[in-house]
Each structure stands twice: as C-alpha cells, then as structure tokens.
Amino acid sequence: MLPTFDPRTCGERAAGLVTDWDEIKQWSDTVYMPYEVRPVGRSLAPASSMFSAKIGEMTLTRFCYGVPVTIGEFAPEAGNILVLTTLAGWTRHAVTAKSSVDLTIGETFVADCSRVDYRLDADAAHLQLNLTVPHRMLADLALSWWGWVPDDRLWRHKCVIGGPGSPWLALMEYVTRTLSGSRDLVDHERVGVNLQELIAAQLLADWAAGAGIEPTSTSGVRAPGYVRRAVRYIEDNAQDLPTVSEVAGSVGVSVRALSGAFREYLGITPRDCLREQRLQGVRRELSASTTTTVAAAAGAWGYVNMGVFAAAYRRRFGENPSDTLSRARG
Structure with missing residues (x-):
C-alpha cells in the first residue's frame, strides 16, 4: 500500500x-x-x-x-x-x-x-x-x-x-x-x-x-472558442449531415472564416471533420452491436451508396466494415 x-x-x-x-x-x-x-x-x-x-x-x-x-x-x-x-x-x-x-x-x-x-x-x-x-x-x-x-x-x-x-x-x-x-x-x-x-x-x-499518437497542433496557438464550438456542433449533429454554412451559422461566423480557422488550427476542413465523425460513428455501431448490419449502421450515419462508403471506410481504418462487425460478433 x-x-x-x-x-x-x-x-x-x-x-x-x-x-x-x-x-x-x-x-x-x-x-x-x-x-x-x-x-x-x-x-x-x-x-x-x-x-x-x-x-x-x-x-x-x-x-x-x-x-x-x-x-x-x-x-x-x-x-x-x-x-x-x-x-x-x-x-x-x-x-x-x-x-x-x-x-x-x-x-x-x-x-x-x-x-x-x-x-x-x-x-x-x-x-x-x-x-x-x-x-x-x-x-x-x-x-x-x-x-x-x-x-x-x-x-x-x-x-x-x-x-x-x-x-x-x-x-x-x-x-x-x-x-x-x-x-x-x-x-x-x-x-x-x-x-x-x-x-x-x-x-x-x-x-x-x-x-502511438502524437498530439501536435498545426499552429502552436490556442484554438479560438468558435472553432471548439464548431467541432462540438459537428460531433453532436453529424448524423443529420449539417452543411458548412449551418455549422458556421451555429457559431456566428462566416463560412470563409470558419474554413480558414479549421485549416489554420486543425489542419483539416469542416467537411473533413464531419466525414471523420460519421465514419467514427459507423465504426462505433459496428463494434458495439452484434445485431446490426453494415447497411443499417452506414444508413444511420447518412451513407446511401455502399460502394462509396466501403471505400472511405477502408481508407480510414484499413479494413472492410464487415471485418469490424465480424470481430464484434466473434
């Protein structure tokens, strides 16, 4: 002790x-x-x-x-x-x-x-x-x-x-x-x-x-509050597929200002952030449920074209969505 x-x-x-x-x-x-x-x-x-x-x-x-x-x-x-x-x-x-x-x-x-x-x-x-x-x-x-x-x-x-x-x-x-x-x-x-x-x-x-992750900033400067609020808005509303205009409006800045700040402070665009949140959301559903299907999980996060979705999923996670689901069931 x-x-x-x-x-x-x-x-x-x-x-x-x-x-x-x-x-x-x-x-x-x-x-x-x-x-x-x-x-x-x-x-x-x-x-x-x-x-x-x-x-x-x-x-x-x-x-x-x-x-x-x-x-x-x-x-x-x-x-x-x-x-x-x-x-x-x-x-x-x-x-x-x-x-x-x-x-x-x-x-x-x-x-x-x-x-x-x-x-x-x-x-x-x-x-x-x-x-x-x-x-x-x-x-x-x-x-x-x-x-x-x-x-x-x-x-x-x-x-x-x-x-x-x-x-x-x-x-x-x-x-x-x-x-x-x-x-x-x-x-x-x-x-x-x-x-x-x-x-x-x-x-x-x-x-x-x-x-094995390096938490480095692209700018070395504290991200402004509206950038943090925009990321939170995207996280909370990713399933509803908000537009960049809607995200910018939710934090009171222009689309141009928001896009520029994302690139400066995060090294990504608002659309990149939304894409990441959607893919992560599908992955969580596939990893946590033994009763869902790939189509159901993808559809819940706004994916309609399964071919486009599967390709994006493979690029991001290095495996097919069916592999993630099989591991959860296994």
Whole structure:
C-alpha cells in the first residue's frame, strides 16, 4: 500500500467501513457511472472504504469493496473515462475480449467507457485511487490546447500508463496531498480548474503515447472558442449531415472564416471533420452491436451508396466494415 496517496482529511480517515451493497451502489453510480458488480466466490458482505472529492469537472475517489469482485457493463451514455490506479492488492483489466493485464501497486489503467466495453476484476485486498473524467471535457481541452481533435484511435485504446517512478504517479501524490491539506483551495473554482488541467495534460500525453499518437497542433496557438464550438456542433449533429454554412451559422461566423480557422488550427476542413465523425460513428455501431448490419449502421450515419462508403471506410481504418462487425460478433 502507498500511505501517502490518501486525499482524506484526518477526520475523514476515521470514517467506518460500509457493509451495505445498496449504499455502495448508490455512491458508486454517482461518482463513476452505473455498472454491474458481483462478489467472487462465496456470498460475502463488503467492507467498503468510500471517499470522493471534486477537482473541477473530474471526480477523484479512493475506494475498495473489501471483497474480491468482478465489474463490468459500464453505462456508455454517462460519457465518462475511468483512470484507475491500484494502491494495494491487484486488479485485472480487460484489454480485448481475450486478453487482460494484471496491475499491482502504483500502476494505472485508462478506459473510455463511453467508447469501449470494459471489465475488471479485483482481489479482496484491492484499494483504488480513481479518476472519473468526462469524455467531452477532455476532448475540449485537447482541442483548446493543441488544436488536436482526438478520435477513436485514442478513445478506444485501453492501456496502462504511468507506474512507479513516473510523472503520472508523482502527480497523483501531489493531488492527494493537496486535497488532504488544502481542500478549501481545491474547492475554489479557479484552483480546482487549474489542478484539473494539470491532470488532463498529463493524462492526454501518457494516453496518446500509449496509443502511438502524437498530439501536435498545426499552429502552436490556442484554438479560438468558435472553432471548439464548431467541432462540438459537428460531433453532436453529424448524423443529420449539417452543411458548412449551418455549422458556421451555429457559431456566428462566416463560412470563409470558419474554413480558414479549421485549416489554420486543425489542419483539416469542416467537411473533413464531419466525414471523420460519421465514419467514427459507423465504426462505433459496428463494434458495439452484434445485431446490426453494415447497411443499417452506414444508413444511420447518412451513407446511401455502399460502394462509396466501403471505400472511405477502408481508407480510414484499413479494413472492410464487415471485418469490424465480424470481430464484434466473434
């Protein structure tokens, strides 16, 4: 166990353990998202330690069940990323349907539960320092800082980051010490936001490195707010096939200004951004459902000509859409 990784105040450390499954579920559904958990082995009563604190829009938790558990079926509609650091015991994290990785003290796993199925197992001695990070917030910060629009090459990549001696683990120690000694400062909006940005910057850098992605800006200048709002508009409305004029109108600029800003700050055009969001949307549907068809998934995102769609899909992902669907079913 890492005793310095404790964000609780002295008074909070005196709190007793929780033994009621319903109380634990109500708390965990709030600080993480709804998910399914079951004890492993004989029917056991939990002995759970539960703590949470807000850091800007993120939620930091220090948590254990006190019994071995298996956890899965996280609710994708919650739109949250989980960043899970093991402080004691061991945890096993599913990387693919057939492979997993075991983590011990000081190791961290990242999974975007809004984009991928995720499952983990934990032994009776497990203790976790976890972060719940809104997907939208992290995507907006990446765009704001670097002019980088992360796609599913990042969001669908589950991986280990940090580890003993890493900058990530050093940052987590700083965060927990700050929370335990200066909670009022963290609760103050500006301080909490600054701390959130430190965490997000390190998370994006480590996660992108694990996915083999270089998060570089085309301009090196912070993207203007209207560019970020336009990207969000495209993400939210991609299935409706908005025109560039509609996108520009939604953020109050001309088509020429929007197109120029996209090229300057993102290195793409608004149409490129829309095309990417549509292809990513089809890929998510093919990866997540065993009952859909290629035609149904493509049609849901506005594709009518299956030949044109299949060619664009192959260029983007290096495989046929039917291959993606077959892998999900397999």
